[in-house]
Amino acid sequence: RNLSFLDLCFTTSVIPQMLVNLWGPDKTISYVGCVIQLYVNMCLGSTECLLLAVMSYDRFTAICKPLHYLVIMKPHLCLKMIIMVWGISLACSAGPCILTLNLPRCGNNVLDHSLCELPALIKIAFTDTTTVEMSVFALGIVFVLTPLLLILISYCYIAQTVLRMKSNAGQRKAINTCGSHLTVVSILYGTVIYMYLQPGNRASKEQGKFLTLFYTIIIPSLN
Structure with a gap:
């Protein structure tokens, strides 16, 4: 249920605005709308990575300890894990978003992308973005590589x-x-590893656009 709700929010935060921009001559989004879209995407992406790790523990318990499954995976434990996943994502996503939005852009407000996403906003900044990129990389390790390691151990x-x-x-x-x-x-x-865990100057702009659409629309639809 949580994965379904999360993916519904994911597509809802992207597709309506994208369709408006594709349909008519107006290709703009308000600053507040861009901020909301950026934070929601960061938060939901982080939540999905952590949620998949929790689901892998559920699979591990069901297959490796089938007779103890109902004892281990009690509703109370499931609720605590879900609250922890959402709470960590809501709190930790705010930092990189604030750092990115505070970067000086010297009036450059043209975003060559289909939505407000962290890498695209960092690229239009008129300053050294090493600090922001390192914070995004650190967040990627916490929310991507750590859950991935837990998933691999489970499997x-x-x-x-x-x-x-x-x-x-x-x-x-x-x-x-x-x-x-x-x-x-x-x-x-x-x-996600291709998008967030590589140096910014190596990322292809067109590949970045395609992969963003892939993990914000196609993957949630598959889920």
């Missing part, structure tokens, strides 16, 4: 358990349980 244990299963039906059931989650993890993390 290492899952793989060991599946390989030890003597029943082919049990193995198929385990693969079906993890297949969709693993697909989403692979696509999302591959895209």
Whole structure:
């Protein structure tokens, strides 16, 4: 339910404004609208990465400890994990957004992008953006690489358990349980790592536009 709600918010924060700009001659967005879109995208992207890590723990418990699943994954624990995921994302996304919005642009308000996104806003700044880029990189490590490491550890244990299963039906059931989650993890993390964990001058502008549309529209639709 949380993943569905999150992806609904993700697409709602991007698609309506994008359709307005594509449909008519007016290609603008208000400053307040840009700020809101930037923060919402940062927050929802961070939440999705953390939520996928929580879901991998759920898969690990279901396959590796099936008899203890109902005891471990109590509704109270699930609620606490969800509150923690949303709380961390809401708090930590504010810092890079504030730093980016405070960069001097010397009147340059033309954004060569389909939405207000962090890398695109950093590129139009008329100053050294090393501090902001480093903060984004640090945030990427916390919200991308750390959850990814937890997911990989979970799937290492899952793989060991599946390989030890003597029943082919049990193995198929385990693969079906993890297949969709693993697909989403692979696509999302591959895209986000390319976007946020590389030096800004190496990122292709056109590739950046495409990948942004990919993880804000296509991946949520697949979910």
